[in-house]
Amino acid sequence: MTALSTFDSARICADFPILSREVRPGVPLIYLDSAATSQKPASVIEAMNDYYRRSNANIHRGVHALAEEATALYEGARERVARFINACSTKEVIFTRNATEAINLVAYSWGRANVNAGDAIVITEMEHHSNLVPWQMLAAEKGATLEVIPVTDDGELDLSTFDDILQKRPKLVCLTHMSNVLGTINPVTDIAAKAHAAGALVLVDGAQSVPHLPVDVQTLGADFLAFSGHKMCGPTGIGVLWARQALLEDMPPFLGGGDMIRRVYLREFKANALPHKFEAGTPAIAEGVGLGAAVDYLTGTGMAAVHAHERQIIAYALERLEEVPGVTVYGPKAERKGGVAAFSLAGVHPHDIAQVLDRDGIAVRAGHHCAMPLHDRYQLPATARASFYLYNTMGEVDALIEGLYKVKKMFG
Numbered sequence: 218m219t220a221l222s223t224f225d226s227a228r229i230c231a232d233f234p235i236l237s238r239e240v241r242p243g244v245p246l247i248y249l250d251s252a253a254t255s256q257k258p259a260s261v262i263e264a265m266n267d268y269y270r271r272s273n274a275n276i277h278r279g280v281h282a283l284a285e286e287a288t289a290l291y292e293g294a295r296e297r298v299a300r301f302i303n304a305c306s307t308k309e310v311i312f313t314r315n316a317t318e319a320i321n322l323v324a325y326s327w328g329r330a331n332v333n334a335g336d337a338i339v340i341t342e343m344e345h346h347s348n349l350v351p352w353q354m355l356a357a358e359k360g361a362t363l364e365v366i367p368v369t370d371d372g373e374l375d376l377s378t379f380d381d382i383l384q385k386r387p388k389l390v391c392l393t394h395m396s397n398v399l400g401t402i403n404p405v406t407d408i409a410a411k412a413h414a415a416g417a418l419v420l421v422d423g424a425q426s427v428p429h430l431p432v433d434v435q436t437l438g439a440d441f442l443a444f445s446g447h448k449m450c451g452p453t454g455i456g457v458l459w460a461r462q463a464l465l466e467d468m469p470p471f472l473g474g475g476d477m478i479r480r481v482y483l484r485e486f487k488a489n490a491l492p493h494k495f496e497a498g499t500p501a502i503a504e505g506v507g508l509g510a511a512v513d514y515l516t517g518t519g520m521a522a523v524h525a526h527e528r529q530i531i532a533y534a535l536e537r538l539e540e541v542p543g544v545t546v547y548g549p550k551a552e553r554k555g556g557v558a559a560f561s562l563a564g565v566h567p568h569d570i571a572q573v574l575d576r577d578g579i580a581v582r583a584g585h586h587c588a589m590p591l592h593d594r595y596q597l598p599a600t601a602r603a604s605f606y607l608y609n610t611m612g613e614v615d616a617l618i619e620g621l622y623k624v625k626k627m628f629g
């Protein structure tokens with residue numbers, strides 16, 4: 218394997234101001250924690266800065282110039298997001314705070330209207346807590362049951378159980394498109410086809426897929442898709458729920474308040490049209506503008522190119538990690554996963570790995586990565602995780618490996 222990339226890494230890195238900083242004097246930053254949150258290009262920072270300097274006003278309610286300008290910027294961001302995931306309409310794009318809130322929106326609105334005692338909801342063993350806890354809460358409240366698709370030793374979904382699970386006629390199948398620990402890219406389209414044939418709807422957690430690979434909601438097969446702006450070069454505080462329009466039309470509002478109403482009387486209200494029905498109160502306007510700029514940046518770079526670059530990086534990273542005696546990497550082979558490598562090093566606690574790497578400016582995460590049941594599955598209390606994005610280089614993989622040799626030396 219040659220350490221080559223299809224990307225002009227120097228040009229990409231130059232777009233991200235933080236990547237030129239030193240963590241400590243003389244120690245440049247090597248950021249390998251994008252699965253937690255991505256860095257932001259200057260265009261996103263500037264779009265938010267410009268918004269506050271020039272256009273700040275509340276949206277949808279005013280007729281003055283600034284209110285119209287702010288509304289156009291915010292709704293323009295919605296149009297960009299809709300195009301980015303190939304939604305049929307902006308009515309299908311609901312802005313939330315993050316992927317977690319998008320999933321909770323479905324659990325509260327659709328779930329409480331459609332799930333009853335004895336109904337089954339399907340989850341998988343590789344879910345982030347965001348796609349587990351809302352369903353546990355709903356199931357407990359309604360007396361519904363949770364059916365679990367297990368994970369194989371190789372870090373893939375064990376779909377041999379899926380037909381039996383579907384015999385129970387579940388109402389909803391919830392799964393991640395890409396695991397934030399194993400990196401596994403799940404065959405969502407095939408799973409959704411089977412789920413639909415059994416009468417279930419499908420919710421896809423796209424928190425790790427939408428930022429890293431081309432996602433087209435018209436071919437994906439999902440009924441609901443949740444993702445976060447901050448993992449895709451955008452700001453924190455804004456996320457997206459995409460859902461098929463017919464479903465959203467039938468769902469009751471989630472939060473009540475301003476903006477989500479068409480008419481309010483003292484004792485009742487009429488809900489607003491989509492997408493506003495699900496956006497109560499003043500939204501994260503500047504963050505919406507920032508997300509729009511992030512989408513422009515990713516679109517300009519090309520999602521196929523982003524994905525291809527990460528495939529090369531992860532293939533190289535896995536090859537190099539396997540060279541290090543005592544390292545175990547979890548999850549499938551490079552061709553079946555995205556740019557995430559969770560690993561352990563025999564005899565060294567993941568927190569110690571992360572701390573020693575940090576001395577060389579290498580930022581990796583250590584812990585359960587909000588996937589405790591998945592760690593239980595492999596009887597691991599924690600793992601170290603290096604996660605890659607469009608701005609990472611093969612040289613940074615080499616630095617990680619050198620750092621791991623230092624860790625080994627230090628811990629004998």
Ligand SMILES: Cc1ncc(COP(=O)(O)O)c(C=O)c1O
Nearest residue numbers: 315316317345347397422424445
């Ligand atoms: C797979 C997956 N789902 C959901 C989330 C939750 O994202 P957020 O905290 O932005 O809501 C994350 C965040 O790490 C994730 O990796």
